[in-house]
Amino acid sequence: MFAAAPAPEVSATQAAILTAYAELIEEVGTDDVSFRLIALRAGVGERTVFRYYPTRTELLxxxxxxxxxxxxxxAESESIFDVPIAIREAMEAYDRRPELAYVVAEAELRGVNGSDPAPHREEFDGMLRREVPSxxxxxxxxxxxxxxxxxxSATWVTMRRELGMSGRDxxxxxxxxxxxxxxxxRGVVGGA
Structure with missing residues (x-):
């Protein structure tokens, strides 16, 4: 499995806001959550939420x-051949928290959430270069x-929504x- 990308520095206040919004997304979805409700849950003023995240899109x-x-x-994988296990665990994690998986997938598909659309690309490439140099x-x-x-998460959402597959499938x-x-x-591991 892979280590998470280093998170940009967020203040304790920002973390409280983001945590509150994530909790509310799971409880009521994204459409029914007001900045006032987020502020109440986070224990901050509504203006504080707006100061950090001026628009709903920026907050989302x-x-x-x-x-x-x-x-x-x-966690980090030791081998490229462990990646299928990491992918399985990721799909199971998305299935346990589907509302959050939908939010992450939506942001990934928009390509504007500030995160890398393929955060493990460098790790995969590095493992392949080491383990299968040929x-x-x-x-x-x-x-x-x-x-x-x-x-x-976009793959999980596609399989769930478009194909109607169960979490296990x-x-x-x-x-x-x-x-x-x-x-x-597999047959060319370490090969020349």
Missing amino acids: LATAAWIDRTIFTR LGDEERRGVVAALCHLDS IADAATWAAEAILDPI
Whole structure:
């Protein structure tokens, strides 16, 4: 599994606001949450919320990035061949907190939440370079891109909404797909 990207520095007040909004999203969704309600839950004044997040969109995007870095965190994988397990665990985490997964996916799909759309790209690339040095650049980029695509809340949301899959089926499908991507290179580990 992977370490979370370093979170941008947030003050205690910002953390309280983001935590409050994340809690309220799970309780009532994103549409029914006013800045006043967030402020009450966070224990701050409504003006304080507006000072940090002047628009609903800014608040939502900041919250999505915060959720991704604090709630959907992962430890570092030791091997590229452990990535399917990390992907399974990510899909299971999204399934346990679906409202938050939808928020993170929405922000990822907009590409404007300040987070990296493929936060584990460098780790995947580095592990492949170390473990399968004979892999060509084009093939390595393809493997990395495919794993990054699978390793996202957007994939979970697509399988849930568009395909109507259950949480267990999503975890199984994502794990199987990651294994299928890695299987062809298992035989060339460390090879020349």
